[in-house]
Every structure is written in structure tokens, then in C-alpha cells.
Amino acid sequence: xxxxxxxxxxxxxxxxxxxxxxxxxxxxxCLFAYWEISNDKKQNFINQFGQDSWNNSKPVIKLTNSxxxxxxxxxxxxxxxxxxIEAEHANCNYSAEIGRMFNNNSFISLAxxxxxxxxxxxxxxxKAVVFANYKDVKTTKxxxxxxxxxxxxxxxxxxxxxxxxSITLSGVSSDSFxx
Amino acid sequence: MPKGYxxxxxxxxxxxxxxxxxxxxxxxxxxxxxxxxTYIPLINTYQSLVDDNIDFKITMSLTxxxxxxxxxxxxxxxxxxxxxxxxxxxxxxxxxxxxQADFNGLSNMYLDKYKSDLNVFNKYDGNLVKxxxxxxxxxxxxxxxxxxxxxxxxxxxxNPEAIRAQIAVGVQTYxxxxxxxxxxxxxxxxxxxxxxxxxxxxxxxxxIITESHGILYADPRPAYGTFAPIVSPDGIVAFxxxxxSSKQVWSADEGYPGDVDYREYYRDIGYDLDYEYIKPYxxxxxxxxxxxxxxxxxxxxxxxxxxxxxDWAREKADSHAGNFMxxxxxxxxxxxxxxxxxxxxxxxxxxELFGHWWYEGPQWIxxxxxxxxxxxxxxxxxxxxxxxDNYPNLQVASISxxxxxxxxxxxxxxxxxxxxxxxxxxxxxxxxxxxxNEYSNANGIQEEALNQAARELLLAQSSDWAFIMKTGTMVxxxxxRTVDHVGRFTKLYYDIRENNIDVEWLREIQSKxxxxxxxxYRVYKTEL
Numbered sequence: 001x002x003x004x005x006x007x008x009x010x011x012x013x014x015x016x017x018x019x020x021x022x023x024x025x026x027x028x029x030c031l032f033a034y035w036e037i038s039n040d041k042k043q044n045f046i047n048q049f050g051q052d053s054w055n056n057s058k059p060v061i062k063l064t065n066s067x068x069x070x071x072x073x074x075x076x077x078x079x080x081x082x083x084x085i086e087a088e089h090a091n092c093n094y095s096a097e098i099g100r101m102f103n104n105n106s107f108i109s110l111a112x113x114x115x116x117x118x119x120x121x122x123x124x125x126x127k128a129v130v131f132a133n134y135k136d137v138k139t140t141k142x143x144x145x146x147x148x149x150x151x152x153x154x155x156x157x158x159x160x161x162x163x164x165x166s167i168t169l170s171g172v173s174s175d176s177f178x179x
Numbered sequence: 180m181p182k183g184y185x186x187x188x189x190x191x192x193x194x195x196x197x198x199x200x201x202x203x204x205x206x207x208x209x210x211x212x213x214x215x216x217t218y219i220p221l222i223n224t225y226q227s228l229v230d231d232n233i234d235f236k237i238t239m240s241l242t243x244x245x246x247x248x249x250x251x252x253x254x255x256x257x258x259x260x261x262x263x264x265x266x267x268x269x270x271x272x273x274x275x276x277x278x279q280a281d282f283n284g285l286s287n288m289y290l291d292k293y294k295s296d297l298n299v300f301n302k303y304d305g306n307l308v309k310x311x312x313x314x315x316x317x318x319x320x321x322x323x324x325x326x327x328x329x330x331x332x333x334x335x336x337x338n339p340e341a342i343r344a345q346i347a348v349g350v351q352t353y354x355x356x357x358x359x360x361x362x363x364x365x366x367x368x369x370x371x372x373x374x375x376x377x378x379x380x381x382x383x384x385x386x387i388i389t390e391s392h393g394i395l396y397a398d399p400r401p402a403y404g405t406f407a408p409i410v411s412p413d414g415i416v417a418f419x420x421x422x423x424s425s426k427q428v429w430s431a432d433e434g435y436p437g438d439v440d441y442r443e444y445y446r447d448i449g450y451d452l453d454y455e456y457i458k459p460y461x462x463x464x465x466x467x468x469x470x471x472x473x474x475x476x477x478x479x480x481x482x483x484x485x486x487x488x489x490d491w492a493r494e495k496a497d498s499h500a501g502n503f504m505x506x507x508x509x510x511x512x513x514x515x516x517x518x519x520x521x522x523x524x525x526x527x528x529x530x531e532l533f534g535h536w537w538y539e540g541p542q543w544i545x546x547x548x549x550x551x552x553x554x555x556x557x558x559x560x561x562x563x564x565x566x567x568d569n570y571p572n573l574q575v576a577s578i579s580x581x582x583x584x585x586x587x588x589x590x591x592x593x594x595x596x597x598x599x600x601x602x603x604x605x606x607x608x609x610x611x612x613x614x615x616n617e618y619s620n621a622n623g624i625q626e627e628a629l630n631q632a633a634r635e636l637l638l639a640q641s642s643d644w645a646f647i648m649k650t651g652t653m654v655x656x657x658x659x660r661t662v663d664h665v666g667r668f669t670k671l672y673y674d675i676r677e678n679n680i681d682v683e684w685l686r687e688i689q690s691k692x693x694x695x696x697x698x699x700y701r702v703y704k705t706e707l
Contacts, residue, residue, distance in 0.1 A: 003200045006684040010666020012603050022337055022605060025580075027588035034602050082598060114337050119396075119580035119588055126399035130575045134385070134410040134567060137575060149402040151517055154423075154510075 015081075021061075021098040023113040028090035028121035033061060034082035035098040037110055045100065045108065057100035061085065062107055066115070067092035073107065090121040183406075183511035183522040184561040185551070186418070187544070188388060190365050191218065191530035192242040192329055194643035194660075195694050197254055203463040206656055210248050211261040214307065215471060217534035218249075219296050220541035222310045225319060228548055235319055235548040236560040239311065239530060240365035240388075242325040243352035244641070246308050247694045250356065255305035262300070265293045265471060268460045272448070272472060275456075281486035282474050288489060289472050308356050315357065321562035323363035324353035327695070331592050331642035333372045333580065334601060338608035340615075341640070343378045344702045348637065348695055350382040355697065362386065362564045367642050369393070369420070369527070370582035370589070376415045386416035386563050388527050389578060392587055394419030396579035403574070406514055406522035408566070410573040417578045418563050421524045423510060427503060428528060435499040436537035439477050440491045444536060446475040446484055473538075496539040500546035501554075508557040523566050524558075527583075597648040603665045604640055610672045611636050615703035618675065627689070628680050629700040632671040634692050639664035667692070 021035035046054055061074045061083060068089055076083050087094060094116050099109040132142045193213055198204040221239075228235050248254050269290035276282040303309045314320035326332060327348035335341045346364070353361045363386045364379065371389050379387070386408065394405045394417060401409050405419035428434055435441075449461055449470040460470055475484035476492070507524055514522040533540030551560055584591035593601070614629060621629050639661055647657035667688050674680045701707075 005200060006681070006687050010662050010669075012662055012665060016602075016606050018606075022602070024334055024336075024593060024601065025588070026590050026593050027586060030590075032593055032598060034598070036602075082602075116336070117580075120398070121396070123396055124398040124400040127402070128399045129402050130399075131572050132410065132575050133571045134408075134414060134416050134573050135571060137410050137412065137414045137573075142575060143572075147402055147519065149517060151404055151406070151514065154404060154406070154514060 019111050021096055021111045021113040023094060023096045023116040025116050025118055026084065028118045029087055031063075031085045031087050031094060031096070031116060031118070032082065033085060033096050033098070033113065035111060036081060037098065041110055045110065049108070053102075054100070057102050057108070060099055060101040060107060062097040062099060062109065064095050064097075065089060065092050066095065073101065075101075087118050090118050093117050181521065181557065181559040182515040183524065183558045184566055185424075185507050185511075185524045185526060185558050186236075186238060186561050186563055186566065187547075188238040188240070188365075188525065188527040188563075189221070189530035189533065190240045190242075190325075190527060191245055192240070192325065192367075193245050193248065193531075194641045195244040195248060195328065195638060195692075197248065197251060197691070197693070199253055199690060205462045205464070205466065205468065206653070207254065207257060208261070208462075208468070210254060211258050212469070212471060213531055213535055214249075214258055214300075215262070215265075215293065215296050216538070217531050217541070218307055219299050220534045221530070221544070222299060222307065222314075223295075224541045224545045224548075225314045227545060229314070229317070229319065231549075233549055233552045235552060236321070236562050236565065237319065237544075237548070238321045238323065238363075238562045240323045240325050240363075241308070241311060242329055242365075242367075243327050243349050244329060244694065246352060246356050249307045251693075252305075255300075258300065259297070259305070262293055262297050264460060266290065266297070268470060268472065269293055285474050285487060285489075286472075312357050321363070321564055322353075322357060322361070323365055323563075324349045324361040325365045326367045327352065328637045328641040329367040329643060330637070330640040331367055331370055331582075331589075331645070332375050333370050333582070333589050334592060335604075335608065335640070336372065336374055337605055338612060339374065340612045340703050340705060341608040341636070342375055343381075344633070344637065345640070346375070346378045346382055346384070347702045348698060350384070351697070352695065362567075363388070365527075368582045368584055368592070370584075371417070371578055372580045373411075373577065376411060376413045379415055380413065384415070386418060386567065387578075388525070388563075389417045389419050390581045390583040390587060391420050391422050393417055393579050393581040396581070397576040398579070399574075399576050401574055401576050403518055403520075403522065405525065406518065407520060407570075408523070408563070408573055409576045409578065411578050412575055415578070416563075416567060416573060418523070418525045420527050420583065424503070424507065424524055424526045425528075427506065428526070428532070435503075435543070436532070436540070437477065438495050438499070439479050440488070440495045441477050442473055442487050442492060442538040443475040443477045443484055444473065444538070446473055448472045448474065492539050493542060496542040497546045500543050500550055503543075503547055504550050504555060508555055511558045520570055523561065525563075591649055592642055592645040594649060596651070596654075597645040600645060600648075600661050603661070604636075607636050607639060607665055607668045607672075611668070611700070611703045612705060614672065614675060615700055616705055619701060619704055621700075624680050624682060624685070625675060625678075626700075628671050628675050628685055630698050631685060631689055631692070632668055632675070633698050633700040633703065634694055635664045635668035635671065635688070638692055638694065639668065664692070 019038035019041045024032045096113040097109040272286035326345040330345040447469040476487045644657040
């Protein structure tokens, strides 16, 4: 049977002409940002700072760690619209701004990201043990139990070099995936 | 009283691959191979245990995409065609190998196997979901759900409604097929972030499975490590993967599946035999691929492969099952002396490891469950729900963000090979939410278009595409699926906004991407 199609090929746009930056977490030590600066935003910037201001400034990401109250600036470039950013701290809230920096180090923010929290990368120091019935953990009185456990040889650290990925990582299973 | 428990959890998943527009589509074989090599062998294993009155408990997550494919008529018919074709090939093989003693027995083994697969398939009217439902209904199998299209939630945080939709549709699909609510969910790739908890609770989910450090890095530090579930302050229970037992089965170097007597996955007559001979049994475009007929055993590294001997392999599966049981006995005895409640050792694996990659895996499960029932009394098999019913008091701790991917976080799904997809997925989700908010009273063709938009977004979000891009094989297909679904979504978005729905085209993509027939796009509304 001849299959009649009404579909043409699809393509994805290079840009949605949005003005935004989005911050994603890769792991406790690394974030990923992608951004778009809209034509209007760029024009406004030029109107405000002068004809050559875009070319005389550099694209820069301002990364704020609001948990540790630190800020750093990362110079990027005008041919990319995404960047992997080293996160110095696990378990911290980060946000990013994409903007332009002039030679005098003044930074003009063009877009502000969401907040992204880096995951923990080690066991907690807090060893308080509180028990509750899982069905009403929010409402019942929790029981503080003073237990000193020692799992002995099973008191292990997570080691993510189990080599799991060498067999199969996801449920997808086909010879096509691993050759 | 047993000193502890073991919970074997098999995560069964394949991405939604269904191409009615092609008579013969290579990637649809992923499903057919998994049915013959994993799902039917598991069903046969469960049935044989039931027939012999073995008291066993096992858990499986059956993802909504897999359940949708298993219950799809077109794919069922195509699986039957796949089987008939294989049976014909086996018949030819029996003749071709008649003077090769080492291989002729194997040809006959495959002939019997595929004929039997057809019988099992027909027994359940071509819908294997019914088989799994049966084993759940009689109390041996606990089935849990998964995010709708195996969407990777930590990379959707900028659109909370998209996370909710993945969970809601996952739960709804489960209820439709299994006639009850799921108590547990397998978050795709075990990827947990705290932000998912509210939606899980809203849709009645009690527990999740996490990678080991989801528990080990929880706060406060869980006193029992991964050997007891914890409950988050909001009420989500997490069972953490046991490291030791994982390694025994998974590890490429130390794991059981690499044993020299087991069947070699990488030698298949689809590649080994004469092109003209094999041509009718491979894809119509003439590309060689695996047929499923494999005649060699692993033998060793860098040595000539020797013929497969099913008796030796069965003995190995038996002895490996005994070894696994022995190690769990030792582990549980050791732990039970150090804990004031019975430990649970949680062993989650990809279901397709069993049978597809590790051919003898289902046999190993069969031996293991029999031995556990008869040969020891240190531990019992359990399911997460059963354990919770018996031991509802849990340590309260905040679960730690984690996944079971390489390095333990999001890198497999966010790296230089696949990071380009997220700006498009996020934009589509943003637009979907906008549509749901603005057109909440749609009906007729507009409502159909909105529902289709939701399907396209969900399909684009399958974590499988990012995963394939990372692994580097079949990348073109993963790219195309991403572009096609986002492309279809985008056209729908503009057509709906411009009140100009292209009905013929809509009918076509409805017939192609026919997953989740009962979907309601309003699940994307910001305020439900």
C-alpha cells in the first residue's frame, strides 16, 4: 500500500528571538548555561551606550553563588550561545546573568537566569536519627531514636566508577547502541 | 523469621518507535528483539515458577512507552511477521547445519524457541501487557510506572508543568492498563531532584528507586545506608541501589554476564553468513544486522570463538544464581547483626540486560528464585510495597539529587553531543504551557490539535534521544526524532494560534504518533 504523506521535513530555528539565559546543572562541579539576546535588547543596548558599544564590549557571564555569597565573571564569546561553567561548590544555589563588559570592567546585565542548585557530593555530617511512619510523616510526631549504627564493611562511600556504563546505561537495548 | 530481604527490580523500557509510514523499519526491531529475548523469557520464567508453586516476589517498572507499544495492534502484527520470518530462517538453518553437529542442535533450539514465542504471544492475544498484569494480579510481581516517555526530569526544572505532565501521564497510562494505581515510580534513569516530590505525592506515588548516593548523601545521613528505605520530610520514600550486588551482575569485568560459557552477543548469523542467503531475513534496505541466531559462546578474549553449549551455559547460570544467593546470605547475616530492623538489599537492573544482552539472564532469575525459596532461610524476596507494609517506620531524611548515569548526575544527558536539544525542548514546553493556559476550553479539532501537541512534546522529551546522541551510534535517528517531534509541535503551536489547523496533516501525525490516546493537554495548565 502506498503511504501518502502530508509531511515535509522539519528544521529547528537557530534562535527564538527570546531574551533569556537558562542555567542547568550537570553535576556538583559543573553547570551549563544557554542564552539568547533578542534583537530589541541588543538595539536598546546600542542606543544606550553608543554605536560601537556592542563591539567594544565583551560577552560575559556573571555567576552568583547565593549560598556562599560569591560572584565570578566568565568571559565567553560572540559566536557561541552556551557554555559549561565550573561550579566551585556542591550543594549551592547558583544563578547566571549574561551581559556585556566594557574595558573598565563595568558589567551590563542583559538577562538573568533561573536558580540552579548543585547536588551534594558527599555524605552529610548530620547524623540525627528521626523516624516516622512514611504515610503521615508530615503530621505525626516524629520519634528521635538514639541509635549508633556501624555497618562495618558496608559503611561505604559511593563510588561511581562501577563500570556500569560499559554494559548498558539506559533501558534502550539494541545491538545498534553498542558495537 | 528471615533476617532480611532482597528486592529484585527490573526496569523494562524502550523508546516509542513505531513507523506506519514504512513497511519495514529497522529501529522497530528493538522492540521485537526485546520481546523475544527478554519479555517472553521473563514471562516464561514467572509462569514456570507459578506452575511449580514457588513463592517468589519480583518488581518491574514497565514504562508507559513500552506498555503503549506492547498494546499497539500494528506493532503486534509486525512482531508476528518478525517471528514468522525468523521461524522460516530457523527451518533453513536446521537444513543448512545438518552435518554440523555443533550447530544443528542450536538451529533446532532456536526453531523451538521462536515457535514457542509465537504460542506465548498468541496466548495473551498478542498483548504481553496482559501477561505482566496477570502476574501482578496473582501477587508475585509488583509493577511500577515511569515518567510518561522516560523524560529526564532534572533537566526540565525550568518548566515545572512539564515535570508534572511526565508524572501524571505515566500514572494515568499505568491505571489504564493495570486497573489500579501505581505505588512506586521508576524516575527515568533514577534521576531524582527534590522538586519532583510534590507532583509524585499529588499523583499518589509513595516510593521511588534511587542510585546509592541518593540515600548515602541524604541529609541527615541515613543510619542504615542503602539497607533501609528513607522517607523525605514531605513523605516520598526512596529505596537505594545496593552497590555490592549491582557490581556482581552489572560490571563488565567482574559481572556474571561475561562468563566464557555464556552466549556471545556479538556473533550473529546476520553478519556471519553469505549475504544472498541472509538477505531475505534482514531489513529490506539490505543492511546487515543481528537476527537473534547466535552460535558461539563468549569463549575468552582474543581467542577463536567456540560453539555455544546450552547445557554448560545453564550450569553456569545455576552456579551464578547460587553464588548470588550465597553472597546475599552473607551480606544480610552481617548487616542484620548491625541493624535493629531487617535489612533490604535493593537490586535494580535494566530488564533488557536479562536475555537480550545476557542471554541466560532469565534462566539465572529462574534458578535464583527457586534456590531462595528452597535452599536457605536467611532472607526472603520482597517488593518495595511489601517491605513498606511490614516496616512503615522509616528514617526521615532529604533525598539527595542523583541519577544512575555515569558519574552519578546529569552528564550523560547533558554534554557536548546533546546539549543543543534543551533550548528547543524548553521552548516547546513553555509554548505548551502557554497553549494550555490560553485555550483551556478548546473543543473539536482545536482540542485534538492541542492533545497532539502534548504528545509531540512528550515524545521529544524521551531521554533516549539524548542518550543515543551520547553513545554515538544511531545518532541520526535520535536527531531526526528530536527535530521531527519539536517540528511537529511547533507547527501545531502556530496553527493553533493562527486558528488554521491543517487537518490532513494533523490526521497523519495522529496516526504516526498515536501514543497516549486519552491524553488531556490541560495537564499542562499552570493552575489545575
